[in-house]
Amino acid sequence: MNTKTWTPEGIPLDKPSPARIYDYNLGGYHNFEIDRMVAEQINKIYPDMALNARVCRAFLRRVVEFLVTQGIGQFLDIGSGLPTVGNVHEIAQGANPAARIVYVDIDPIAVAHSKAILADNPNAAAIQADAGHPDQILSHPVVEDLFDFSEPMGVLLLTVLHYVVEDEKAYGAVRVLRDALAPGSYIALSHLSYDDAPPEIIEPLRQIGARSEIPAKARSYAETLRFFDGLELVEPGLVRPPLWRPEGLDDVLLDSPERVLGWAGVGRKP
Numbered sequence: 001m002n003t004k005t006w007t008p009e010g011i012p013l014d015k016p017s018p019a020r021i022y023d024y025n026l027g028g029y030h031n032f033e034i035d036r037m038v039a040e041q042i043n044k045i046y047p048d049m050a051l052n053a054r055v056c057r058a059f060l061r062r063v064v065e066f067l068v069t070q071g072i073g074q075f076l077d078i079g080s081g082l083p084t085v086g087n088v089h090e091i092a093q094g095a096n097p098a099a100r101i102v103y104v105d106i107d108p109i110a111v112a113h114s115k116a117i118l119a120d121n122p123n124a125a126a127i128q129a130d131a132g133h134p135d136q137i138l139s140h141p142v143v144e145d146l147f148d149f150s151e152p153m154g155v156l157l158l159t160v161l162h163y164v165v166e167d168e169k170a171y172g173a174v175r176v177l178r179d180a181l182a183p184g185s186y187i188a189l190s191h192l193s194y195d196d197a198p199p200e201i202i203e204p205l206r207q208i209g210a211r212s213e214i215p216a217k218a219r220s221y222a223e224t225l226r227f228f229d230g231l232e233l234v235e236p237g238l239v240r241p242p243l244w245r246p247e248g249l250d251d252v253l254l255d256s257p258e259r260v261l262g263w264a265g266v267g268r269k270p
Contacts, residue, residue, distance in 0.1 A: 016212045018163060019081040019107040025053035030082050030113060038212045045204045048259050054252045056159050056190055057086060059241040059264050063188045064091040066234075066245065066266070067154040068099075072186060074153035076143070076177075078104045078131050079160025083117050088156065089124040097123075100146045104129050104137055131157070132164040134176040152184035152269075159262075161227065162192035165217040174227045181269050186234070189227055190241055190264035194218040197261055224263045231267025238265035 016038045020031040024039045031039075043049050064075065073096055077088050080103035092099035103114045103126040114126030125142045137143060147153060155177050164170040178187060194202050202218075209215045225238050236244065240257035241264040253259050 016214060017107045017109070018159075018214055019105055019110040022053055022159070023082040023084065025050040026057065026084055028082060028084055030109065038208065038214075041208050042205065045201050045208070046261070048253075048261075051252055052260055052262070055241045055260050056262075056264075057084070058251055059190055059244055060088070060156070060158055061086050061091060062245050062247065063156065063158075063266060064088055064154070065095075067186055067188075068092055068095045070186070072152055072154045073099045074147050074151065075099065075101045075156065076104065076137070076147070076153060077101065077156040077158075078134075078137065079157060079163075080105050080110065080114065080126070081107070082110045083114050087117075089118070089121065093121075093123065099123065101125075102127065102143055102146055104131070106130050131160045132166075132169050132173055134173045134180075138176070138180050149180060150182055152182050152186075154186045154188065155181065157187065157189040157227075158264075159190055159192070161189060162216040162218060163214070165215055167217075167223075170217075171226060171229075175230075178230055178269060183269055185269045186266055187228075187231060187269070188264075188266040189224075190262055191224045191227070192216055192218045193220060193224060193262050195221055195263075196258055218261070221263055224265075228265060228267040230269070232270055234266040234268055238263050240264070 013032050014034055016034045020035040021039045024031040024036055075088050075092055089101040092101060101124040105111055108128055111126045111128040118124045125146060127140050127142050129137045161170050240260050242251050242254045242257045244264050246254050
């Protein structure tokens with residue numbers, strides 16, 4: 001596909017994007033040569049990266065399906081990335097046509113594509129914003145228009161908080177979101193972690209992040225658990241993503257969850 005047909009004006013083609021690298025690992029085509037180059041550098045060091053992307057996508061599906069069963073009809077997906085099969089609005093509105101969804105991403109290409117897909121969907125929208133600045137997200141006119149913050153909602157923070165490398169900023173962002181939610185709301189997150197990772201891959205992965213100007217901060221189990229302060233963890237708690245309410249053969253790496261570099265969980269605001 002010619003990139004001119006799907007690239008907004010003014011997008012630099014020489015800087016990689018986490019959203020487009022993720023898209024490449026999922027087999028998508030909305031990525032540039034620089035994204036593919038960085039992805040392949042990572043894959044040489046950590047060959048399970050593409051599988052990790054699929055694991056995270058499966059976790060997203062299971063979380064949204066669970067939240068729908070809990071009566072959640074509002075979803076704020078922060079760090080949503082490029083749209084692909086099994087988007088939040090497809091899952092949620094498939095069960096409840098009145099469900100409302102706002103996608104948030106810092107990548108303008110991800111936002112442009114989401115807007116195009118949602119053009120005829122009055123209950124879903126996409127905005128460009130930074131996960132590290134939740135006040136700007138919560139006060140955005142689109143968010144204020146679509147959501148009723150007096151009612152429970154689901155906030156999704158999947159594979160995004162490790163890009164907020166300053167601890168105070170990352171934990172503060174989740175705290176602001178939590179405080180804005182009505183009781184009975186949920187926050188779901190997955191986070192990069194090098195717990196139990198082969199020691200020889202850790203520094204090379206950090207160097208790739210530094211060189212590509214998309215540094216990420218891996219956090220331990222205990223550090224990831226801190227994001228759920230003030231929330232009640234839903235069973236089975238904070239676990240490797242494949243182990244969060246698995247459903248069977250569709251759940252990638254269910255038999256080898258330790259191969260996933262991260263933790264995942266869902267918390268409920270009491």
